[in-house]
Amino acid sequence: MSRPFAPVDASTVGSWADDADVVVVGFGAAGSSAAFEAATVGARTLVLERAGAAGGAAALSDGFIYLGAGTPEQVAAGYPDTVENMQAFLLAACGPAPDRAKIERYCAAIAEHREWLLARGVEFLGTVLPHANGTSPVDGEGLMFTGGENAHPYRDVATPAPRGHVVQGGRPGGKVLMARLSGAAVEAGARTSFDTRAERLVVDGTGRVCGVIAQRYGEQVAIRARAGVVLAAGGFIQNPAMVEQYAPVVQVTPLRLGTDGDDGSGIRMAQAVGAQVKRMDAIECALPFNAPRSLVHGIIVNRAGQRFVNEDTYMGRVGQAALVHQGAVAYLIVDEEHYAPNWLNIPATWVCATASELEGEIGLPQGALVATLDYYNEHARSGRDPLFGKDATVLTPLRGPLAAFDLRAGSFVYAPFTLGGLHTLPDGEVLDLAAAPIPGLFAAGRTTSGVAAQGYCSGLSLGDSTLFGRWAGRRAASAARR
Template sequence: MSGPAAGALRTRAQDARPRARRTSTVTPVHEALEVDDASQLSWDDEAEVVVVGWGAAGACAAIEARSAGARVLVIDRFGGGGASKLSGGVVYAGGGTPFQQQAGFQDSPQAMFDYLRHETQGVVSDTTLWRFCESSVDHLQWLQAQGVRFDAAMPDFKTSYPPEGKFLYHSGNEVVAAYAGTLPPAPRGHRAVSRGQSGAALYAALQAATLRCGVHALTQGAVRRLVRQRSPDGGSGRVLGVEVWQLPPQHPGTRRHAELDALVERWRTFRPQKAAAARREAADIEQAIAQPRLVRASRAVVLSTGGFIYNPELVAEHAPQFRRGWPIGGAGCDGSGLRLGQSVGAAAQDLSNVSAWRFITPPSVWPRGIVVNAQGERFCNEQVYGATLGHEMVAHQGGRAWLVLDARLRRQAIRECLFGPLWAFQRLPALGAMLLAGRKGRTPEALAQAIGADPARLRRSIDRYNATAQSQTGDALGKSPDMCQALDQAPYWALDISIGSRLFPLATLSLGGLRVNEADGHVVDGQGRDIPGLFAAGRTAIGLPSCRYVSGLSLADCVFSGRRAGRAAAGE
C-alpha cells in the first residue's frame, strides 16, 4: 500500500504509542478512510462478510452468513464472548416452546406479543415484534442445533435469576396484574443448562458452532475505522472493509493481554477496582504494540460490538444521571460499533436510555415491604421486575429510594439469605444492606428521622399499605393481594436502594444504538436510507430491548437480529 492511505496508517501507528497520561480504555475510532475504488488499497485480508464483535449477536450473524454460503471473518478486540459470555445465559422465548409445555404452561405468539407491547413501547414496529414472537420457537430450536441446552425445571418463587438446577422462570413482569393478559402468565425466561451462571456455557456453544461451520476468527484486534467508497453525489458510499489494529501473535504483550481479559472476567463482580486496573493495562498494551491491517469485506460489514456503558464520555453526555451506577457488560462495551456507524453518517437513537436494575427479589419476602422515595412516599409496585423499579426510581425520583421492612420481614429475609438457595451475588448484597447499612426506628416517625424523610408522609405510606394488606382490597399501585403484608412489628428498618449505594450497587447498561432497517438490519442514515454494505445487530443496534429491559430479551434479540443481519449481509 502506498500514497495517502499508507501515510494515514503510519500516522495512526505513531499516535498509538504510549504517552504520559493514563491510557483510555475506550477503543479509538477515526473518520472513515475514503477511496474511489477498493482496488486503490493493498488489503491484508479479505472475506465476503466481516463481522465486528464476536459475542452472541456476532456469532449468530457469522453462522447465518456462512450458512448462506458466504466466506466470513469475525473480529474481536479480545478473545470473543463480550457481555454475552458474562451474562446469565437467559434467552427470552415463548409462543409454546417444548420447555413451557413440559412445565405445564400454555403460551402463544399472540400472548407473547401482547405482553411485549407493554415492555417495548413501540421501540420496534408491531410488524417486527410479531415476527420476533412468531419465530421464537424456531430461534430456540436453532440455538439447540448449535449445541445450547435448555430445561423445564422451575424455581418455587419469583426471582431475579433461577437457583442452581432451575432453568425456566418468569423473567419479566408477566405475573404482575397490570402487565398480564387474558391468559395465565407463561414463563419465558429460558436459562441455558450449566452449573453456575449460564452465559459462559451458552456462548461456548455458539463460539464452537461459529468455528465448526467454517468461519475464520481474528482475535485481539480492534476495528478503529471503516473503509468506504467515495460517493460522487455526496451520499452514503458503500462500506468496503475495515481497518483493524491487531496485537502481533506470539508477542509477550499479546499473551499478557489475554491474561488480563481473563482477570477482568474473574474480578468484575467482587473486585471492580482491580478489574478496572486490568482493563487499563490491556489498553496500554493495545496502544503500544497493535499494528494496523486492512480487511476487505466484498459484500458487507456487520457491527455487533455491544453497548457503550464502559464509555464514560458517552454516558456523561447522554445519560449523566446514571454515572453513579455499577456498569455491567464486557470490557469491549465502549460504543465502538456505535461510533463506527456514526463515522459514516449512521443515525443513532435512544442513547439516553440506560437500564437500571434494582432487583429486590430474592430475598423473596422483600417485595412484601414497601419502597418509598426520599420524602417517604410509595411510588411503585414493589412486585415489578427490577429494571422497571430501577427506571421509576432514577427517571422520576432522582435516583433515591428506600426499602422499608418491619422486624418480621427482616428476620425472614436474613433466614432466606443464610439458608436459602441463593447465588452469592444475590445473598451478599442483601445481607450487607440488612446487617451493615440498615437504618432502624421504633416507630415510622423515628425511622423517617433516621433516613431524612418526612415523618407524616412515611407514617401515611405505612398506614395506607397496612390497611390494604389487612382488608385484602386492591392496592393503589397494583401489587397482588398475596404480596401485601402488614408492616406492624417494630422496629422498622429502611435499606438504601438508591443509585450509588455502596453495599447494594445498582447495575446499569446502555440500551440505545444505531438505527437499522428492521426488515434486514441495514444501518440507516439520518434520512432513513440504507448505508450500503453496513449492518448492525445486538446491543449495537436499536432492537427489542432498547426501551425497557426484560431478562433474556437481549440474548433473544442477539439471535433474532444477528441471524437477520447475517442473512442479509451474505446476500449483499
Template sequence: MNGAKVNTNTPILAPLQAHTLTEQDWHDSCDVLVIGWGAAGACAALEARSQGCEVMVADRFTGGGASAKSGGVVYAGGGTQQQQDAGFNDSPQAMFDYLKHETQGVISDATLHKFCADSVSNLNWLEGHGARFAHSVPPGGKTSYPSDGYFLYYSGNEKVPSYAGSQPPAPRGHRTVGKGQCGAVLYAQLKDACLRAGVQPLLQSAARRMVVDATGRVVGAELWSLPAGSREAHLHARLAARAERLQNFAPGYCDRLRQKVAQLEHDHAQPILVRARLGVILSTGGFIFNRDLIREHAPKFRRNFKVGATGCDGSGLRLGQSVGAQGERLSRVSAWRFINPPYCWPKGIVVNTQGQRFCNEEVYGATLGQPLCEEQGGQAWLVLDARLRQQAIRQALFGGYWWFQSVPALALMLLRVRKGQSPDQLAQACGMQPGQLNGALRAYNAAARGEAEDVFGKSKDSRQVLDKGPFYACNISVDNPIFPLGALTLGGLKVDESNGAVLDDLGQPIAGLFSAGRTAIGVASHLYISGLSLADCVFSGRRAGLAISNTRHADGSVQQSNASPVLERTAP
C-alpha cells in the first residue's frame, strides 16, 4: 500500500453505454443483479429466485451490512402468532392507525395499509427461511432493547398517550431469537437461504457504475472486485470485519482501518462487467458514513455517532442518481437519544441550554433525538433530583440491563454531571437562563402532583415530583463522548410504491432499475422506530424482487417500453 490517503466511499462513475461494448466485454450475466447483500438485498434475491430468475448479488464486503449489526428487531403486528401467544390483540387497522402517526405521509395510505396487511405473512416468510421469533415480553417499563430471553416488546411510541389509538396498544417489536444483538442471527438465516436457493454471490465486489442501453434502460453494472482467495482479499475481509466490530468502542481507529480497506480496493480491485437481463436492484443501505453527503444534506448531524456499517456510504443512492434517479428526503436523519433504561429516567425532565423543556421524555429515543439535534443544536440536559438519581443508579446496577445500557447510564450520572443544591444553583452551574429551569420544574411538579396536565402530554405513570435536593443535570448532548448520540440516514431514492421501480425527476420509472431497503424511500423514511427498517427491508425487498421478475414475458424476453438494448457483437 502507498501512503496516499484515499476516500473511503465507493467511487461512483458515469454510466457505461452498452452500445460501446462487445459481447466479449461482459464477464458474466444473470436475470437479476442485486447490489448490496444486507437484509433488503437478501429478501429481493430470494423473491426473484423463487420466480425462477437467475440471480446474482454483489456486495462490497462479504454481506450483512447494517442489517447484521442491528438488533434483529422486525416491526410486525396485526395479529402475529407471537402477539396472540403473549395475550395481545392487534389488528392491521390498529397497526395502521399507529404508524400513520409515525410516518406522517412519507408513503401513501394505500402502501401503509398493504405494509400492515402483509405484516403477519412477512414475519411467517422469514420464519419459513429459518428465522425464529418468540412471545416472551420483558418485565418493567419501556426499554431501548430487551435483555436476553425476551423477544416481544413495545419498540416505538405505542404506549405514549399522544400516539395511542382507539384500541389498546400492542407490542410489535419482534426480536429474532438468539443471544446478544440478534441482527447477525437474522442475517445468517437470510444469507443461508440465498445460498440454498442458488443465488450466486459476488463478494468484495463494489458496484462503481451502471450500464445502460441506447434507450436509457439499465442493463448491468461494472463491479470492481478483489481477486477471490487472494492475500489482499483475506486482508480486506479481516480489516473490514474489525472496523465493524470495534466501531462502538474506537471510531477513530476504525476510520483508519477503513482507509486501509479503501486502499486495498484502490490498488488491487479489477473491473468486471455483469449483464442483467431483467435489471438491477439497488439495496446498499443509507449514507451515514459518507461525510460529504451528510455535510451537504444534513449538516446538523455531522457530530453524531454513526449507526450503520462501512457500506452505508450512499453508493446505491449515487448509482441511481448517475442514471437520472431522484433523491428525496436526504436531510432526514434519525438521531437516537435513548433515556431508557434505566426505566425511571423518563420521570426526569429534559431541558435545553436555556433550562426549558422541549419534549415528552417518555417517547422513543429517535423521537427525542430529532428535536434535540434539529431544534436545540444538539445540546440538552437530563435533570434529576436526589431521589430519582438514586433510583436510577440502583436500576442501572441491579436492573439486569445490557452493559451498553447500564455502563453509559452510570457514567453519565456519576462522571459527567452538574450539581446544585437548588434549581437556581443547578441552572447557574449549567449556564442556563436564571429562573427558566425553576419554572420548568414548578410546572412539571404541578403535573406530577395531579394539579395540572403535563404540557407535553407525559403519561401519569411517567411523572414523578422532583423536589428533593441536590439536583443533578446529566449532559445528554451530541458531543458527550461517554454517552454517544447515534444517527442513521432515512432518505433515499424515490420509487414507485407499487413495485419499487426507481423514479427519475419527472416521476417516471427508470427501466431496469429497482431499489429496496434504506437506499429507497420507504416506511421508515420519516422517523425511525425499532424494527421498522428491517420490516421495510422485507416488505420492499420482496416487492422489488417480485416486480423485477414480472418484467419478463412468458417467452423469456424482457418487457420493453422502448427499443431493445443495442449491443455490438463480434463475429464468432
C-alpha cells in the first residue's frame, strides 16, 4: 500500500489530464497572487482549488493588510513611518529569532506592493482608530494598530504607527479582497480547476517536481507542471494529528481559526519530497477581550493571581501569552467604573465587594490577588507600571466592587492558527534538508514559515501571502522562459 502524500514517479504516469507551465495549489490570497504574476509574464497557469470557489481563509478575515513605511494613508492620518522604522518594529515583534531576510525584503517592497494592490482594485482609507489594537474594524476606519505598535515594549523600539490597512468596500474586508485578487488572476489568463484536491507531487528522474496528482470529482487525475508547482494550500490548524505533533498547546482550545483546507496537506506533500519545515510549533492566538476599551483599565492575572502581560497591548499578544505560557488559564479583573460586558456580549462571571472575596470565589491562592492589586494600585496612583509598562492613560487604581471575567479556554474565546510551515527563500523556493532549493517546487502563504516567525500582527498573513505569493509565482514562471 502506498504511503499518503508519497511522491509519484513521472515515468509511471500513464497520461496527463491537464498541462500548464505553472500549477498553483490553492486559490486564497497567496495562490491568487502567485497565479496573477505567473500568468502576467506569459506562463500558462492553472490553479487547483479543493473548494468550489476562490477565497480560502483570507475571504473570512476582517481584511487587514499590514502595510507601512509611509503610505499615503498613514500620511493622511498624521502618522509618519519609514522603511527603517517599520523594519525595527517587525524585527522586535516577530521573534524570537525573526526571519531577517524576509522582513527586510517585505519592508523594502511594501510601497510597490501597495501600488500593486491598488491596481488590482483594492482600496484603503486614511483614517485611524487609535486604540483598536487588533479588534474588528468599524465602517469608516482605514488604519488600525494591529500589533501593539503603540504599547510597551514596542513603542520604545520604533515610533508607533498604525499599519493595519483595512480593505474598503464591504465587510468582511477579506471577502472583498479575494474577489479582487481572484478576479485579477483569471483576467490575467490563469485557468482554474475547482473541486480539485491536490494529494501528491510528481517528480521526474532528476528529482524535479513536474506535476501534481489530484482528486477531481472523485477521479484521480495527473496534472503536468512544466515549469513548477506553487503550494499555497494554507496552514495545518485543522489537522489534529499535526497540531498534536507540532503545536499541542492548541489542543486546549475548541475553536480553530481556518477553513477545512488548512489541513497541512501542502506541507505534507512537500515533506514527502524532502522539504524542510520551520517553526512548526509557532502559533498565533487572539483573545478578544479588549473591547470596549474601558476593559483594558483592568488587570489580567493567571492561576497564581499574578499579572503576566500589559493589558493594553494587541489582543493577539495577550492571547498568545495566555495560551502558550499560562495554559489558557487567565482572569480579567475590572472595577465598577470600567466594567462593561465584553463586545462578544460575554458578561463578568464573578462580582464581589473586595479583592479578598473575589479571589476566594475564583479559587486563586489566598492573598494572591490582594497582593497583586495592592502593588498595581500603589504604582497606578503615580502613573507607573514597573512590571509591564502599561500606558498611563489606562493605568488607574482598581477599587471595589470588583468583577472578574473568566478567560479560561473552556469559558472564553481563543482563536488560534498556525504560523509554521515550509522553509522557503523570499522568492518562494522550497528548501530541502540540506537548505538547497528543491527544483520545480515553490510555496507561499500559511503553507510556509513567513514574516511572522512567532510574534504576530493582524494583517501580516494577508500582507505576507500576497507579496510572497507574487514572488513565488514570478519565480516559478521564470523557469518556463528558460
